[in-house]
Amino acid sequence: xxxxxxxxxxxxxxxxxxxxxxxxxxxxxxxxxxxxxxxxxxxxxxxxxxxxxxxxxxxxxxxxxxxxxxxxxxxxxxxxxxxxxxxxxxxxxxxxxxxxxxxxxxxxxxxxxxxxxxxxxxxxxxxxxxxxxxxxxxxxxxxxxxxxxxxxxxxxxxxxxxxxxxxxxxxxxxxxxxxxxxxxxxxxxxxxxxxxxxxxxxxxxxxxxxxxxxxxxxxxxxxxxxxxxxxxxxxxxxxxxxxxxxxxxxxxxxxxxxxxxxxxxxxxxxxxxxxxxxxxxxxxxxxxxxxxxxxxxxxxxxxxxxxxxxxxxxxxxxxxxxxxxxxxxxxxxxxxxxxxxxxxxxxxxxxxxxxxxxxxxxxxxxxxxxxxxxxxxxxxxxxxxxxxxxxxxxxxxxxxxxxxxxxxxxxxxxxxxxxxxxxxxxxxxxxxxxxxxxxxxxxxxxxxxxxxxxxxxxxxxxxxxxxxxxxxxxxxxxxxxxxxx
Numbered sequence: 147x148x149x150x151x152x153x154x155x156x157x158x159x160x161x162x163x164x165x166x167x168x169x170x171x172x173x174x175x176x177x178x179x180x181x182x183x184x185x186x187x188x189x190x191x192x193x194x195x196x197x198x199x200x201x202x203x204x205x206x207x208x209x210x211x212x213x214x215x216x217x218x219x220x221x222x223x224x225x226x227x228x229x230x231x232x233x234x235x236x237x238x239x240x241x242x243x244x245x246x247x248x249x250x251x252x253x254x255x256x257x258x259x260x261x262x263x264x265x266x267x268x269x270x271x272x273x274x275x276x277x278x279x280x281x282x283x284x285x286x287x288x289x290x291x292x293x294x295x296x297x298x299x300x301x302x303x304x305x306x307x308x309x310x311x312x313x314x315x316x317x318x319x320x321x322x323x324x325x326x327x328x329x330x331x332x333x334x335x336x337x338x339x340x341x342x343x344x345x346x347x348x349x350x351x352x353x354x355x356x357x358x359x360x361x362x363x364x365x366x367x368x369x370x371x372x373x374x375x376x377x378x379x380x381x382x383x384x385x386x387x388x389x390x391x392x393x394x395x396x397x398x399x400x401x402x403x404x405x406x407x408x409x410x411x412x413x414x415x416x417x418x419x420x421x422x423x424x425x426x427x428x429x430x431x432x433x434x435x436x437x438x439x440x441x442x443x444x445x446x447x448x449x450x451x452x453x454x455x456x457x458x459x460x461x462x463x464x465x466x467x468x469x470x471x472x473x474x475x476x477x478x479x480x481x482x483x484x485x486x487x488x489x490x491x492x493x494x495x496x497x498x499x500x501x502x503x504x505x506x507x508x509x510x511x512x513x514x515x516x517x518x519x520x521x522x523x524x525x526x527x528x529x530x531x532x533x534x535x536x537x538x539x540x541x542x543x544x545x546x547x548x549x550x551x552x553x554x555x556x557x558x559x560x561x562x563x564x565x566x567x568x569x570x571x572x573x574x575x576x577x578x579x580x581x582x583x584x585x586x587x588x589x590x591x592x593x594x595x596x597x598x599x600x601x602x603x604x605x606x607x608x609x610x611x612x613x614x615x616x617x618x619x620x621x622x623x624x625x626x627x628x629x630x631x
Contacts, residue, residue, distance in 0.1 A: 153186065172188060194365075208344075223338050224261035257308075283620055286618040294363055329353050363383060366390060371387045377553075404438070406440060420454060424470065424512045427472065438549060458511075488524060496515060514536065559585045560580075
């Protein structure tokens with residue numbers, strides 16, 4: 147089956163598509179052409195209320211099922227996603243502009259991995275028996291209740307499942323609000339979950355911008371908020387959730403260091419830097435955009451990087467030969483071009499790229515700056531586009547200090563043949579998701595998340611279970627109760 151870019155309706159609530167055109171009109175723009183290819187409408191108060199009430203009803207039913215039953219539903223959904231990978235990948239490309247070459251292997255497949263992994267865990271979520279001499283206790287792992295997921299626009303299918311899969315495995319319901327920039331993909335996730343056997347209302351998708359998100363996270367019936375987004379947005383959402391003591395997971399931005407030592411395999415280091423700066427046209431929160439290269443190999447690194455950049459194929463993202471697509475929006479292109487201008491103004495050396503091609507769509511050339519210093523704007527602020535900053539260094543302690551001199555702490559990478567040094571340096575870098583002789587791998591089996599301003603909590607792996615469930619402790623006295631009177 148193929149997926150039309152105009153969805154059957156704007157929302158998927160209580161097991162079916164739901165339309166309410168009274169909400170604000172949200173155009174669906176194809177980033178490769180700038181053309182409007184569909185339209186959805188922001189959720190009205192009536193749609194939000196139906197999402198909440200149906201979610202509460204479904205959650206009670208779902209939590210009453212055995213974990214293995216819940217797991218079967220998630221695993222069936224994973225199988226359906228894999229069967230329809232190509233159609234879902236085409237839809238992801240329409241939604242985001244990312245090349246089909248990329249979406250075929252990185253989006254619906256990652257979403258399916260999450261559903262399969264947490265489906266496998268669902269039956270294992272037990273408590274423990276605690277012997278206390280003649281008495282004893284036990285713990286019970288319980289769901290939180292109704293969770294809200296707020297997605298970003300760079301990985302709409304993946305994020306819908308990175309949040310939904312652990313939530314559902316633990317017995318929760320979820321209302322997911324995709325970014326208004328990429329509204330299409332999450333609707334298909336919701337549809338597939340119903341097809342796989344999830345109760346109606348268990349995973350609802352509603353559209354809208356900040357006002358809709360605000361209505362969800364301030365509703366007292368919502369127990370948990372999980373956001374993927376920018377640090378400023380995260381700070382607002384975190385504060386709002388804290389006012390009602392809601393559980394939170396915040397997966398926010400980064401300005402991550404990628405360190406290339408003098409003994410690194412240069413080709414692998416260049417490959418890591420390419421993956422950490424230009425995949426998804428640089429629109430990845432964990433990107434290693436500060437590439438610290440040892441002075442002894444800086445020239446060799448830049449020469450090999452320039453050679454590899456000759457392999458860039460920019461164009462129609464539906465052409466599987468294309469490996470660089472557009473920015474997600476005209477606004478994002480403007481932001482990126484503003485940073486490139488700032489880099490030139492502040493004295494960085496432009497090695498390659500730096501322009502927006504004169505063509506339809508929101509394209510920016512992969513851009514490399516060398517001779518970047520720590521205080522330059524392009525080395526301090528998250529750009530979220532295909533802009534790499536290369537910074538020279540000569541000493542291990544020096545580069546660790548410089549790498550840590552940021553408010554962010556999402557990711558970090560080290561390239562070296564000396565594994566003792568690799569572990570030593572990684573141990574000193576203040577980041578949550580780290581890489582040795584690689585960059586930007588995100589297997590569902592490993593926790594993903596940041597420290598400092600980059601976030602709170604973890605997604606994926608067994609660690610996510612802790613963020614979508616809570617423990618109840620029960621003390622059992624086997625004898626008489628002693629009391630002072």
